[in-house]
Amino acid sequence: MTAWRNDLLKTSLTEFPLTGDIEILAAELSGFHQDPAYRIIVATALQHSAILLTSDKTILSWDGPLKSWDIRQ
Numbered sequence: 692m693t694a695w696r697n698d699l700l701k702t703s704l705t706e707f708p709l710t711g712d713i714e715i716l717a718a719e720l721s722g723f724h725q726d727p728a729y730r731i732i733v734a735t736a737l738q739h740s741a742i743l744l745t746s747d748k749t750i751l752s753w754d755g756p757l758k759s760w761d762i763r764q
Contacts, residue, residue, distance in 0.1 A: 707735050707738075709735070713734045713738050714731070717733070718730070720734060722753070722754070729747070729749060729750060732750070733757055736758070744760050744762050745762060
C-alpha cells in the first residue's frame with residue numbers, strides 16, 4: 692500500500708490531512724447524508740475548494756456548494 696500511495700503522490704494527486712476544521716464542517720453539513728465517511732470526504736473537498744471526483748450518487752445528488760464531477764461519464 693505504501694508504494695501505491697507514493698506512486699500516486701508523484702503524480703498531481705494531492706493528499707489533504709484531516710483537521711479539526713474539517714471535522715467541524717463535516718458535522719455541520721446541512722441536508723447531507725449522515726454517514727461520517729461521506730461527510731468527511733465532502734467537508735475535505737469543501738475546505739480545500741477542491742473538485743471531488745466520484746461516482747457516488749449520494750454525493751453527486753447533494754445540492755450543497757460542493758464542486759464535483761461524475762467519473763462515470
